Amino acid sequence: xxxxxxxxxxxxxxxxxxxxxxxxxxxxxxxxxxxxxxxxxxxxxxxxxxxxxxxxxxxxxxxxxxxxxxxxxxxxxxxxxxxxxxxxxxxxxxxxxxxxxxxxxxxxxxxxxxxxxxxxxxxxxxxxxxxxxxxxxxxxxxxxxxxxxxxxxxxxxxxxxxxxxxxxxxxxxxxxxxxx
Amino acid sequence: xxxxxxxxxxxxxxxxxxxxxxxxxxxxxxxxxxxxxxxxxxxxxxxxxxxxxxxxxxxxxxxxxxxxxxxxxxxxxxxxxxxxxxxxxxxxxxxxxxxxxxxxxxxxxxxxxxxxxxxxxxxxxxxx
Numbered sequence: 241x242x243x244x245x246x247x248x249x250x251x252x253x254x255x256x257x258x259x260x261x262x263x264x265x266x267x268x269x270x271x272x273x274x275x276x277x278x279x280x281x282x283x284x285x286x287x288x289x290x291x292x293x294x295x296x297x298x299x300x301x302x303x304x305x306x307x308x309x310x311x312x313x314x315x316x317x318x319x320x321x322x323x324x325x326x327x328x329x330x331x332x333x334x335x336x337x338x339x340x341x342x343x344x345x346x347x348x349x350x351x352x353x354x355x356x357x358x359x360x361x362x363x364x365x366x367x368x369x370x371x372x373x374x375x376x377x378x379x380x381x382x383x384x385x386x387x388x389x390x391x392x393x394x395x396x397x398x399x400x401x402x403x404x405x406x407x408x409x410x411x412x413x414x415x416x417x418x419x420x
Numbered sequence: 421x422x423x424x425x426x427x428x429x430x431x432x433x434x435x436x437x438x439x440x441x442x443x444x445x446x447x448x449x450x451x452x453x454x455x456x457x458x459x460x461x462x463x464x465x466x467x468x469x470x471x472x473x474x475x476x477x478x479x480x481x482x483x484x485x486x487x488x489x490x491x492x493x494x495x496x497x498x499x500x501x502x503x504x505x506x507x508x509x510x511x512x513x514x515x516x517x518x519x520x521x522x523x524x525x526x527x528x529x530x531x532x533x534x535x536x537x538x539x540x541x542x543x544x545x546x547x548x
Contacts, residue, residue: 257438262449318451327449347441349466349488350495352525355448356484360437390517392484 242292245277245301246339249308251331254338255346263334265311266319266327268304270372270404272312277301279409280332280402286415287398289340300411302335329370329402332411333357336400337366356391365397374405381412388416429476436472440465440485447492456496463492467505474508483509487522494525499533 248264271278280300284292292298304312315324337344343361350356357366367384371377381401388397401412443465447458466489473482490505506526510519 257442258445259442260445263445266449319449323449330445347437348444349484350444350462350491351487351521352491352494355444390515392487392515392518393480394515 241297241299242295243299243301244291244339245303246335248302248304248331248335251334251338255334258346260331260334261311262315263327263331264304264308265315266324267302267331267335268308268312269316269324270328270370271302271304271409272309273406274409276303278303280411281409282336282411282413284413284415286417291340300332300336302332325370325372325404326368327370328404329368329400332370332402333366333368333400336411336413354387356387358393358395359398363393363395365391365393365395367397367399368402369400370402370404372404374403374408377401377403377412381414385414385416389418394418433469433472433476436465436469440469440488444488444492447495459492459495460498463489463496463498463501466492470505470508479512480514483512483514483518483522487518487525490525490529494529497536499529500536502529503533 248267251260251264278301280302281297282300283297285296288294337346341362344359345361346366347358347360348355349358355368357368359366365388367388369380369384371380381399384399384401388399391397396415396417399412399414399416403410440462443458443462447455447462450458466485470482470485470489473485486505486509490502490509493499493502493505503526506522506529509522510526514522
């Protein structure tokens with residue numbers, strides 16, 4: 241299985257105008273107990289990634305620097321856990337797109353409490369979710385799949401679902417075309 | 421001339437979208453103490469984006485940002501500002517799912533806006 245090792249700080253360089261530093265910190269807050277590199281098993285469905293040469297799984301190893309770890313400590317003291325889990329998922333999703341998908345500039349809108357992410361150069365929507373409970377994954381997947389299919393632009397879309405459970409750190413990354 | 425104007429508008433739009441996205445992301449990541457100011461900043465930005473898109477006749481995109489601006493105002497309890505923005509979004513030909521969602525938010529926020537107006541009036545009457 242292919243392994244990619246990337247620094248979480250890469251998201252800051254990839255999206256310099258979006259100010260995503262805190263999201264890198266939130267991801268580290270969730271990963272630091274595991275030590276680095278923190279390993280995630282990533283499963284993709286509905287699309288291919290050239291670097292994987294036909295495989296639908298790879299290992300993601302995430303590393304980080306001491307400054308981000310200090311930021312993570314501050315974030316843990318000042319943010320609620322659900323906010324950190326969602327933020328950590330955003331950090332990891334951006335890391336995947338930054339490295340594996342070209343033209344992945346994005347912008348963000350909100351509907352009530354939900355954020356919608358848009359990849360305008362690709363005409364794709366993106367839904368992101370994070371959880372620390374493995375058993376929540378199927379329900380979260382169903383909800384996010386429905387949301388991405390019902391996106392306001394009628395675009396095809398991706399769902400990135402991150403699990404930060406101690407016993408299973410995993411990412412489900414799926415692609416959902418509009419039914420035509 | 422048209423191409424230059426389109427290019428210039430595109431550049432302005434890109435800057436506006438980036439700025440409003442940055443503000444939303446900052447608001448989402450903010451601590452409880454900082455969040456209110458961040459959401460207000462995001463609301464103002466999203467409203468500007470929506471108006472610009474409407475002027476460019478990009479109606480579906482404008483509707484998305486009107487709902488987003490409304491949601492940002494709702495996050496800080498300013499329902500009297502959120503409701504007209506939802507109505508603006510609903511004035512466009514948007515997807516059924518988006519229309520249902522906006523109508524659901526309107527149903528939830530309109531009574532809160534009404535309550536806010538009453539409370540403001542009551543406070544004003546007490547002061548005078």
